[in-house]
Amino acid sequence: MDLPPSTAAFVLHFGEMGSRWGINRTVGQIYALLFLSDRPLPADEIAQSLGFSRSNVSMGLKELENWRLIKLQHLPGDRREHFTTPDDVWAIVRTLAEERRKREVDPTLTLLRDTLMQTPRSDAEKHAHKRMESLHEVISLLTGWMDDVQKLPDERLVALLKLGGRVARVLEATDRFHEIVTRKPRRKAQEG
Amino acid sequence: MDLPPSTAAFVLHFGEMGSRWGINRTVGQIYALLFLSDRPLPADEIAQSLGFSRSNVSMGLKELENWRLIKLQHLPGDRREHFTTPDDVWAIVRTLAEERRKREVDPTLTLLRDTLMQTPRSDAEKHAHKRMESLHEVISLLTGWMDDVQKLPDERLVALLKLGGRVARVLEATDRFHEIVTRKPRRKAQEG
DNA sequence: CGATATGTTCAGGAATTTCTGAAATGACAA
DNA sequence: TTGTCATTTCAGAAATTCCTGAACATATCG
Known part of the structure; x- marks a missing residue:
């Protein structure tokens, strides 16, 4: 996780909070990361940043999609799916x-x-x-x-x-x- | 669990719901049972009704006390502690x-x-x-x-x-x- | 005091949830 | 079609959480 310290702290905190709700830590962290990111992120970058396996991220994103909490995007010249949270x-x-x-x-x-x-x-x-x-x-x-x-x-x-x-x-x-x-x-x- | 069917259903439902929040199933069920009960219940009756071990109930009640969600009472002529939820x-x-x-x-x-x-x-x-x-x-x-x-x-x-x-x-x-x-x-x- | 009833703690087993790697599926370009 | 890249699925390993019984603590009664 080579994120800026404040981002890392926020991500970890949200992971913990998530797990106090029914949401698991991983999913909370993924969401927090997307929330702070200044651009849409592809799954493999998320996995890399948070140190999770690719498959774990895939399941987490699925879950967030079911909650309608993230949006999927395609960037020109990149075949991968990119994810964001709403701006608002x-x-x-x-x-x-x-x-x-x-x-x-x-x-x-x-x-x-x-x-x-x-x-x-x-x-x-x-x-x-x-x-x-x-x-x-x-x-x-x-x-x-x-x-x-x-x-x-x-x-x-x-x-x-x-x-x-x-x-x-x-x-x-x-x-x-x-x-x-x-x-x-x-x-x-x-x-x- | 020889509770009336509607009570049993409510208790089970609350157990499930509890576990979707951070609260564990046991604790949810204990609370639901107390909520519906028409009188304060002692720990051993709770354990008996729900089929949990006595120690599990003890821990569950402790947790609910920390949340300030239950009240402890002493009934005359009974040495045991009895528990209720607020009426309101x-x-x-x-x-x-x-x-x-x-x-x-x-x-x-x-x-x-x-x-x-x-x-x-x-x-x-x-x-x-x-x-x-x-x-x-x-x-x-x-x-x-x-x-x-x-x-x-x-x-x-x-x-x-x-x-x-x-x-x-x-x-x-x-x-x-x-x-x-x-x-x-x-x-x-x-x-x- | 000892006997009995009640309540708590906690080590470790049971159950559940989470996470992973490998394999399968899908999507697309050549 | 084949090859490459991206994504999903899923069996089982790893981690976590839950639950129990036994031991301990505390209280009350005779």
Whole structure:
């Protein structure tokens, strides 16, 4: 690995982080390397830089493709496939969110819904049923919110995040505002 | 495992899901069992229900304690320690968010900040530097938002999530509102 | 105190995951 | 077609993680 020290550190860190998620160390490192690279990299260069076997890199890239996290490119005059990450970090975050949702959240919701269709018999089952209901509700809320903000363009999403908890205050204000504004179609700003 | 079928299914599912995250299958199953149980369970009952060795359960509970995900209780007339999950699912979600943040996000931000303090030399390093900058920005934004909403009481958080993307529209409205209201302390509505 | 019940630790075996090299497949140019 | 380069596959080796039983620690009771 003859990478600049800061790049090496980042790559190693991401490998570790990856393995705390379901992603294996190798795959994390490959992604980190591609993320920092200023040009698309072919598999053999990745293998060389990270000291992995060619076949390992091939499998890692496959995995990243399944996650839709990398893009494949062909450079003129070079037969090899080259790989990059999207330039836009938000695009990466969105993809990650979508894929994790598809793989982890949706199946869980399905299981919960299926179970909740059944009628609990014993007391213990009744209690478990209630617990699953509240879990289902929370997950639904969270994913519903995710769906919603996924539809926003980047700038709006960023604005929203920056506003953070202050949205709560804005909401209060808005309640009042809305009340005033919608009471009558404009002309007179206040009445009553 | 002589659990009701729906409980067994849930427990197994959570075991699988756990292992897609960094959490091992056993720990996931223990948590799922406690989550559904209508009473605090002692370690030996957990071991019995799930078919794990007593020592494995002991280690699993230790892990869950480190994550602050379970509570220990003593029942009158029973010398054994009994374990439960919080009743409130939101409390669980909040704890999970805090712990994952502490373990995964904060160290990453630290690494990024440390690296960004240094001056990049080569072109490649300059590019990597820029990439890390944008990653840092995105993560900061997300965690900042998290911090903010963590402070909200449950009802407000739920209200916020329900509003979802419609907040964006509220924001537009608020922009206008704000503009009008703050332009001057009222008397004259517009000026140069 | 000894007896019994509960909880923890840890060495090493079991199970799983990761990684490799070799062989197979594919893609393309001559 | 053949030859070359690139990529994928996959059996098994290597590494890691998980799990267990036995030993140890701790607590409580009689």
